[in-house]
Amino acid sequence: MVPSPPSAATDTPPLIAPYHPPPAYAPPPINAGMDAKAVASLGFGILGLIFALPLGLPGLIAGPIAYFLGRGARARIGESGGTLGGAGAANAGRILGVVTTVVGAVVTLLWLVVLLNAFNDVPVGE
Secondary structure, three states: OOOOOOOOOOOOOOOOOOOOOOOOOOOOOOOOOEOHHHHHHHHHHHHHHHHHOOOOHHHHHHHHHHHHHHHHHHHHHHHOOOOOEOHHHHHHHHHHHHHHHHHHHHHHHHHHHHHHHHHHOOOOOO
16 A cells, blocks of 8 residues: 655644743843943043143142042942943043042142242332
8 A cells, every 4th residue: 555645734833833931031231331421520530631730720620520420420330230331431530530630739739839939029119
């Protein structure tokens, strides 16, 4: 006896897809990029240091701004659960903020000493 060819109706796979259980862990968070405060902190730190070296006073203004922006950015990045990046930029901004403030204070003090010496050497009524 010759076997009959298989019919199309009996050889079709079942229409229900096999069940796959959900993963045992949560998917990784989507990284939204760098925190804007971290970038601003780094920018204020760099520009403040550049202007603090010759002038002094801009460092006294930009240094604390860079420090507190970096501190706030660090807190936001920590609370985001991995969705925000830029922790390194925030730390660099905080450190540059401190350095900029110190450099600005020293250079401002030197400018005040130079100006007071210049005014002291002026003869008064000769």
